[in-house]
Each structure stands twice: as structure tokens, then as C-alpha cells.
Amino acid sequence: MIEYRNLRIALLGAGAVGAQVAALLLEHGDELASRVGAGLELVGVAVRDLDAPRSTEIPRELLTTDARSLILGADIVIELMGGIEPAREYLMLALNSGADVITANKALLATHGPELFEEAEQVGAQLYYEAAVGGAIPIIRPLRDSLAGDRVHRILGIVNGTTNFILDRMDREGDSLEEALAAATELGYAEADPTADIEGFDAAQKAAILASLAFHTTVPLDMVHREGITAITHEQVRSAREAGFVVKLLAVCERVTDPETGVEGVSARVHPALVPQSHPLAAVHGANNAVFLEAEAAGSLMFYGAGAGGIQTASAVLGDVVSAARRHVIGGPGVAESTNADLPILPMSSVVTRYQITLQVADRPGVLAKIATLFSDHGVSVEAVQQSVRPDAAHGSAAYPGHSIPEPTATLVIGTHEATEGSLADTVVALGASDAVVEVTSVLRVEGTV
Amino acid sequence: MIEYRNLRIALLGAGAVGAQVAALLLEHGDELASRVGAGLELVGVAVRDLDAPRSTEIPRELLTTDARSLILGADIVIELMGGIEPAREYLMLALNSGADVITANKALLATHGPELFEEAEQVGAQLYYEAAVGGAIPIIRPLRDSLAGDRVHRILGIVNGTTNFILDRMDREGDSLEEALAAATELGYAEADPTADIEGFDAAQKAAILASLAFHTTVPLDMVHREGITAITHEQVRSAREAGFVVKLLAVCERVTDPETGVEGVSARVHPALVPQSHPLAAVHGANNAVFLEAEAAGSLMFYGAGAGGIQTASAVLGDVVSAARRHVIGGPGVAESTNADLPILPMSSVVTRYQITLQVADRPGVLAKIATLFSDHGVSVEAVQQSVRPDAAHGSAAYPGHSIPEPTATLVIGTHEATEGSLADTVVALGASDAVVEVTSVLRVEGTV
Numbered sequence: 001m002i003e004y005r006n007l008r009i010a011l012l013g014a015g016a017v018g019a020q021v022a023a024l025l026l027e028h029g030d031e032l033a034s035r036v037g038a039g040l041e042l043v044g045v046a047v048r049d050l051d052a053p054r055s056t057e058i059p060r061e062l063l064t065t066d067a068r069s070l071i072l073g074a075d076i077v078i079e080l081m082g083g084i085e086p087a088r089e090y091l092m093l094a095l096n097s098g099a100d101v102i103t104a105n106k107a108l109l110a111t112h113g114p115e116l117f118e119e120a121e122q123v124g125a126q127l128y129y130e131a132a133v134g135g136a137i138p139i140i141r142p143l144r145d146s147l148a149g150d151r152v153h154r155i156l157g158i159v160n161g162t163t164n165f166i167l168d169r170m171d172r173e174g175d176s177l178e179e180a181l182a183a184a185t186e187l188g189y190a191e192a193d194p195t196a197d198i199e200g201f202d203a204a205q206k207a208a209i210l211a212s213l214a215f216h217t218t219v220p221l222d223m224v225h226r227e228g229i230t231a232i233t234h235e236q237v238r239s240a241r242e243a244g245f246v247v248k249l250l251a252v253c254e255r256v257t258d259p260e261t262g263v264e265g266v267s268a269r270v271h272p273a274l275v276p277q278s279h280p281l282a283a284v285h286g287a288n289n290a291v292f293l294e295a296e297a298a299g300s301l302m303f304y305g306a307g308a309g310g311i312q313t314a315s316a317v318l319g320d321v322v323s324a325a326r327r328h329v330i331g332g333p334g335v336a337e338s339t340n341a342d343l344p345i346l347p348m349s350s351v352v353t354r355y356q357i358t359l360q361v362a363d364r365p366g367v368l369a370k371i372a373t374l375f376s377d378h379g380v381s382v383e384a385v386q387q388s389v390r391p392d393a394a395h396g397s398a399a400y401p402g403h404s405i406p407e408p409t410a411t412l413v414i415g416t417h418e419a420t421e422g423s424l425a426d427t428v429v430a431l432g433a434s435d436a437v438v439e440v441t442s443v444l445r446v447e448g449t450v
Numbered sequence: 451m452i453e454y455r456n457l458r459i460a461l462l463g464a465g466a467v468g469a470q471v472a473a474l475l476l477e478h479g480d481e482l483a484s485r486v487g488a489g490l491e492l493v494g495v496a497v498r499d500l501d502a503p504r505s506t507e508i509p510r511e512l513l514t515t516d517a518r519s520l521i522l523g524a525d526i527v528i529e530l531m532g533g534i535e536p537a538r539e540y541l542m543l544a545l546n547s548g549a550d551v552i553t554a555n556k557a558l559l560a561t562h563g564p565e566l567f568e569e570a571e572q573v574g575a576q577l578y579y580e581a582a583v584g585g586a587i588p589i590i591r592p593l594r595d596s597l598a599g600d601r602v603h604r605i606l607g608i609v610n611g612t613t614n615f616i617l618d619r620m621d622r623e624g625d626s627l628e629e630a631l632a633a634a635t636e637l638g639y640a641e642a643d644p645t646a647d648i649e650g651f652d653a654a655q656k657a658a659i660l661a662s663l664a665f666h667t668t669v670p671l672d673m674v675h676r677e678g679i680t681a682i683t684h685e686q687v688r689s690a691r692e693a694g695f696v697v698k699l700l701a702v703c704e705r706v707t708d709p710e711t712g713v714e715g716v717s718a719r720v721h722p723a724l725v726p727q728s729h730p731l732a733a734v735h736g737a738n739n740a741v742f743l744e745a746e747a748a749g750s751l752m753f754y755g756a757g758a759g760g761i762q763t764a765s766a767v768l769g770d771v772v773s774a775a776r777r778h779v780i781g782g783p784g785v786a787e788s789t790n791a792d793l794p795i796l797p798m799s800s801v802v803t804r805y806q807i808t809l810q811v812a813d814r815p816g817v818l819a820k821i822a823t824l825f826s827d828h829g830v831s832v833e834a835v836q837q838s839v840r841p842d843a844a845h846g847s848a849a850y851p852g853h854s855i856p857e858p859t860a861t862l863v864i865g866t867h868e869a870t871e872g873s874l875a876d877t878v879v880a881l882g883a884s885d886a887v888v889e890v891t892s893v894l895r896v897e898g899t900v
Contacts, residue, residue: 024747028601034790035598035666130596136748138588138596146580146588148485148776149768151478216485280754283733297474297765298586298755304730305751315747318599326598332782340484 004038004329009321010074010099011045012067012090013081016310017104017131018045019056021078021317026059032318036325044070055310072097076324078317079103088112095119095127100324100334104131104313110205110221113212117337126327126334128320133159133206134289136312137305138319143213143293148338151296152214154254156275156447159206161287161307162197163229163249165189167272168285170237171246177232189287189308199228200249203270207251210291211268214253216341225269225348232272236442239358243386243413245274246282250447255343258350259420265344267351271445274356279448292448348421354383354449355416355424358442359431363410367436371412374434378427381417388413409438415446454488454779459771460524460549461495462517462540463531466760467554467581468495469506471528471767476509482768486775494520496531505760522547526774528767529553538562545569545577550774550784554581554763560655560671563662567787576777576784578770583609583656584739586762587755588769593663593743598788601746602664604704606725606897609656611737611757612647613679613699615639617722618735620687621696627682639737649678650699653720657701660741661718664703666791675719675798682722686892689808693836693863695724696732700897705793708800709870715794717801721895724806729898742898798871804833804899805866805874808892809881813860817886821862824884828877831867838863859888865896 011022025032025042033039045058046067064070067090071077077094079101081087087108094101096119103109109116109132120127130140134157143152158164162184169180181198184190196202204226211219229249240247253268275282280302284290289307294300306312327334361367368385375382388411416424424443431437461472475482475492483489495508496517514520517540521527527544529551531537537558544551546569553559559566559582570577580590584607593602608614612634619630631648634640646652654676661669679699690697703718725732730752734740739757744750756762777784811817818835825832838861866874874893881887 020747024599028599031601031791032599035788037786136600136745137751138592141591141596142588145773146591146766146769148772149474149478149482149770150586150765151481280733283730295586295765297470297761297768299759299762301587301753301755303751303753306749309749311747312749315600315745316596318747319596320599322598323595326785330783330785333780335776335780336487338485341481 006039006041007075007325007328008041008043008073009076009078010043010070012077012079012087014045014047014054014058015080015082016055017313017317018080019054019058020310020314021080022058022062023056024314024318025321032322035322036329038325038329040321040325043074046070068093071099074099075328076321077101078321079105080317081105082107084108084111088116091116092119095123095125098123098125100126100128100327102128102317102320102324104129104317106132106202106205106209110208113209114218114339120334121336124333126324128324130320131313131316133209134291134303135305135307135309136315137289137291137303137307139210139291139303140213142303143210147295147298150298152293153296154294155210155214155252155291156281157206157210157251157291158248158281158284158289159251159291159307160197160203160249161289162190162194163203164284164289165287166198167229167232167237167247167249170232170234171241172285174234174238176234177230198230200226200270203249203251207253207268207270210251211253211266212339215255215266215343216338217266217343217345218339219266219268219345223268223345223347225271227271229272236444239413239442240274244277245446246277247272247444248275248281250275252447256346256350256352258346259352263344263346265346265350267346267348269348269351273445273447275448281448351421352418354418354446356444356446357414357416357428357431357440359412359414359440360409360438361412362436362438363408368412370434370436371431374430375414375416375427378430379423380419380427382414383417384415386413387411456489456491457525457775457778458491458493458523459526459528460493460520462527462529464495464497464504464508465530465532466505467763467767468530469504469508470760470764471530472508472512473506474764474768475771482772486772487779488775490771490775493524496520518543521549524549525778526771527551528771529555530767531555532557534558534561538566541566542569545573545575548573548575550576550578550777552578552767552770552774554579554767556582556652556655556659560658563659564668564789570784571786574783576774578774580770581763581766583659584741584753585755585757585759586765587739587741587753587757589741589753590663592753593660597745597748600748602743603746604744605660605664605702605741606731607656607660607701607741608698608731608734608739609701609741609757610647610653610699611739612640612644613653614734614739615737616648617679617682617687617697617699620682620684621691622735624684626684627680648680650676650720653699653701657703657718657720660701661703661716662789665705665716665793666788667716667793667795668789669716669718669795673718673795673797675721677721679722686894689863689892690724693806694727695896696727697722697894698725698731700725702897706796706800706802708796709802713794713796715796715800717796717798719798719801723895723897725898731898801871802868804868804896806894806896807864807866807878807881807890809862809864809890810859810888811862812886812888813858818862820884820886821881824880825864825866825877828880829873830869830877832864833867834865836863837861
């Protein structure tokens, strides 16, 4: 039945994902070959250190430190090394030598995607990257193909498993950020240096990739607004729960119209946000990922699954291997990445969203009116105010400047209508300067509401 | 920028979906063209009656009753007529004339899929059908491509919006089946003749398509076990809720090993089932659809969204239009459907699952032991028994044969471990014949547990 020659597959990198890809290719090679109509031969695995310990055994004779020679003899090159260089150089070499390339390297795609896609188009090869976002969850193909005839309005993504695990622990177990991070590290969900995850760098790379794909527009990484979860307190998570929300680190990619200039464009941002408990994203627990998407014709869709993990990510890589191999068998050039829409990328100041602001205020007559005026002076419309006098002294009072006796304070939780980032920021500064305000405890965006 | 000639698109059918596809193609044609690199020209819409009222206006000059001539001049043919003939004949004509074809016709695919796929492969064309299952939810491409390198173990799908709407109403509003069906009809979720939906025919067609794709094996429609929701009572739904379950009409496609013969194969079935309230599928409300999938490497994934509706389904059709058009521009034959695995299709008797059985039994000593023995005699292992004496006479008592005074009865809810369909059926027959059992009230399969 199989008449085509064997396809030669080169693997670059044998870390958690790479070792699983090698194992699955060796174990299920015949099954995959029958789906493709050609044999799939893993011809080599390029590593830095031949003797490094690996999660799964790879036959010694496949290992090599000579990535270049391996690439030049391959039909399909799988890059799972991570990092920018030499990954970029190797992928360019592979494309130039006529190979199709598969990568899970979100950092590389978010920074050098256009260069790689252009090279692939020039030589008629194809660049596959289903594993770069959402691990095993099919999200690249649905965006690229299934929704290619629709107009995506907004993506709300939980695209970083580590931070979702941490925030979920804080919500469901009452952990502090430090405790939750320690648990994540112990369970292998967080790396020794968790900066890329908890500061939102990883999620921002994925947001750049998703926004570029969804809006047919190259969205550079440095245009993605980024805030991590390090400032999120146990108290914020607890208050959110009481108010019917959960705190999630979201990648938000959307079409926006700047309210002042009227310019239509797209925006991508990563920050913690309050999500209503009734929203499907609120039910995404642990280290899982999910992408919630709103399109003009399709309406709301959600894709959910394991966002990381060696074997899960390997599933996405192997799907790309089968796609690339099928394309080799039938012949013809690859489909170019579509960035023709070339929409303006609008800065964070163009974004309009809702906010929830928590304040400690002096508990005396006229304070609420004063604060309400302060909001309206800055063009921010208040939707709801909830006031509670805290019975416990630790939260409920603070030394009043210039007085030795603490003045009684109250907590105000203010929900706004949609407001621009700029007017909200001005309001917060004014709140901080007001003598009615003891402390601005929390400012969080609210996403996922109608 | 666009150098390729215009691609000629023929549309067959102008019903709810067809009219939306026409409208979107006419409205967003330029935007789609820029994604493809070629103009997309709707050259005609074949209808039976030129003067029939349509949900969306289609320019009169596009309408024709001559489908054959329209097909012969097209690059891409979209079939949205429904039914088997002449849809099958037209698609064969289109493929033979070198066109790519797009269809949302699940009935046709489930019965004549192999013939159509073979024809497409012979002529090097491609058959797209993302809209046939799950409306706008991308599920065909994820199964066909993203998971092509993995091994799918099981699919649990809510693939019929009408029945999900009805069961959800019964669960959340306390409606009877008749009331819920009336509401579905009034809201346009159910057709005048709801047989195809409520008897599970529609879901069975989708199960055949999903199973064929997931297991790389042609699964004929007549091998799909099918039960509808017409026997589901308000009482069953209420009891399920109390026990922590919801009743859902599921399409279950899975790899199975026949417990007696040891033969490994695949099975597809459609029936109402108890799903734990904590399972992601339990949160799929209204007329929404969702496909929950378990794969060897990817783990658990879920795809969720609107399963029907003219404009939502049109989104999936237009995604296929863009895919087909991109393929035309780059050239080369289509990717053939992969059915190489050719696994045996096992009958329902090979399926092993868990059950929940509700009995009215005589409330006297020794009855529980008698019933437990009856289960074990038939090789069915009991996991849990819950007994409750119903205080209200209507449910709690029944005339005891041969006695004029009703004997007190009790309700037994019995959960089993995994058992074969055959041994369970034998057990139910034996229960019905036992003098300890007044009535077998309910027998439901339990799905979605570990």
C-alpha cells in the first residue's frame, strides 16, 4: 500500500517534549505511516550533550551534536530546542534546504515569525506550529483554517498553565501567592526560575501569535501589553470570589476602535483580570489552558485541554508531522501565512474595558459623593458601588495622617462601565491623592462579561 | 497583490445556511479574497423554486434551477441542499468536473461518505465538511489534522442541539419532555417533525462521521447503535440531578476490546446517558454542542460552541471555502481521507460501560440480598446501592399481585461497575421477572467517569 519513499525526519532538541516526540515516532511510526502513505523515519536527534539524562530513552545511534548535517539531510525538521539562537538559524537553514519545519518555539515565533514565514513562502515550504500555543489543544489550525472565512472579534485565552495553577490554588485552597508558587514548583508546573511564567512573558508571546493569526496582521511582541501575577494578593482573590469572580491571567486579543481618534485596529494584552464565575473560562482549573473566542458568524467557541506537559505537547507536534508528511506525499507548495489585513496595532491606551477598584476610605459623611465626583470628573462612569465597614481592625482601620487615633475606615468596591485605560489611570492617581482615600487596595480589569 | 484568476463558486441550496453563506460571500468577499490571494466569485445559487421566500435576500440574477450547468462551470461547489439525492449525484458530478466540494450534509456523508471520498481521491480533488458536525465548532480539522499523530481513545459528544435544549430544560426548568419539546419548537430549535433529532438519527449520523475520522476506519451508519430521548421521563432527570448527574444525549465513539472474544475494534453509539455534574459536558446548556475527547498523548480536550444555526454553520462553510480556495491557488491534489486502519466495528454487545438502575421493590426482609444475588448471577458487579422508602403513596407503593392491600415498596438505585450490554440486559430481564421487584423504573448508562 505504501509506495512513497520514506520521509526523513530530523529532531532538534531532546528535552521534555523532544524525548516524547522521539519515543512516539519510534513506537507509533508504522501507524502514522499508514495514515500518511509514506514511511516516517527519525534519522537523528540533535542535542548539545550526548550523555545528558533524558526523560525517555533515545537510541544512542540517533543522537548527534551536528545539527547542521542532520538538517541538510531531512525532509521534515522538528525544532524543540527553545530559545532564539541557534533555533532561528537552524530553521532558516532547514527552510532553505527545502524541508518543512515544525516548531513549538513561541519565543522565536513571537519575535522572528514574519522572517520565518516569509522564508517559508519564498521556498514553497510550510512552517507548522500547533504546539506553540495551548499544548495539545488544537488552536492554530482552527484559527488559521476553520475560522478563515469568519471575522474574529475577541480572544480571551488562559494560555499559561503555571499561572493558572497558581491562581486556582489561591482561589480554591486559599494559598498565598508564595505558597501556591511553591506548590507549583514542587509539582513540576513551575520552573526553577518562574519569571517567564509569572511575569506574563510566556503568555505575551502566545498572545502575539494568536493575535497575528486571528487578525491576519503581524502583531509584534513589543506591542503586547504585559502584566504578570506577582502583584496579585490572597486578599484580592478572596474578595473576587465573594463578589462572584475568579482572578485569571488572560491573554486578550481584540479588534478595537480608539475612542478618541476613531482608528480601527487590533490590540493584544496580558494581565490578571476578574472573570465572572459563570463564564466558561472560570471553570478552567489547575494547569489547564483554554481559549475562548468570539467571532462574527460563529459566535462563542471554546477550546479546552492540557496546555503543557511533554507528552501532550508531543501530540500537537506529531499532528504537525502527519500534516507535513501528507503534504510531501501529495506535493505542491505550502500555504503561506496570511497577514494581508495589516491592521494598525493599537496601544493599551486605546483599549476600553471595565474595572473593579477597591478602596479603603475614611468612614465619614460625604466621602462617597466626593469619590463619585472624582470618577465622573475623569470621564469614568460608575456602574456599582458596594460599601462595607470591616469589623476587624487589621483591615478596617488605618492611622489617619496627622492623628494618633485611627479614624474608622470602610471598604468601597467600585465597578465601572467601560472606560479607557488612560482615563482609568488618571482616576486612580486622583484617588490616591484624595484625602478621603486611605488606600487604593486593588485595581483589576473585568473581562468576559457582555 | 492578487494575481490569481477569480475562483468561481457555485452554491447548491439557499435554506437557512445557504442564504447566510451567500450573504457572507457577497458581503465579505474582498476580505476573504485577500486571505486567499484570489478573488472569490459567487457565480450562482441553485434552488428548486426561484420565488421561494428566503431568510436573506439573494440577488435574483444569481438564482438558477439548473444545478448541473452551474456545477460544470465552478471551481468550488458548496452543497447545502440536504438529503441524499440529488445531493449525492451533484457532488459526484462536481468532483468529476474537477471542482473541490464543500458539504454540510451529514446524512449524505454518513451513508455515502466512502464513495465520495474515493471519488475525490481518484480525481485529486478535496471534500470539505467542517460544517457537518458541531456547526461552527472546529472539530473535523482538529480530528483530521491536529490529532493525526495521536491515538484517539474516546469521544463523548453532545452533537444535537435540539435534544440538548430539551434535556437542559427538563433539568433546569423542571419541564416534562412534551413541554420542553414544545418550547424547542416555539423557539425554532426543533423542526415541525422532530423525529430526526429526538430519535437520535441526526446524532447517529454525526457519530458515524466522527468515529470514521477519529479511528481512520469507515464506520457505517447502520453500525451505530441508536436510542433517542423519547423514553426519558421528568422523574429520571430529577432523580439524576439528586444523584449528582445530568441526563445528556451522547454520541460515544470509542476503541473497545470485546470482553469475550478479545477482538479489538471500535464502536459508535448514541443514547441518553448520566453524566456527572462535575464533568465539563454537564455545563453544556441550551442548544449548544460540545465534543469531549480523550487521546493517548493529548489527554482530555473539549471543543465547545453553537452547534447549529444558519449563520454559525455558515462560518464553518466559509472556513472550508477559504481552505479550498487556498488549495486552488497553490495547486496540487487534495489530501485523501485516511481510513487505512480499517478496524473491526464492534456491535453494542461488545461495549462495556457502567449503569444506573432504579427499581421499585417490595419493602420486606431479604429483598436486597435476593436482588444482589441476581446481579452477581449475571456477572454484573454492584458498586453502590441506595435505598429510600418513598413517603408519598403514588411512588412508594403499588398493588401487590394477588393482594388487595398494597404492600409497602422501596426505591433502590443501583450503580454497577463496568458490565457488558449483554449481561446487563439479561440482568434487567431477570429483575423484571423477580417477585421481589415491583417495577424496573429506569435503566441508564453512565458516561464520563474515570
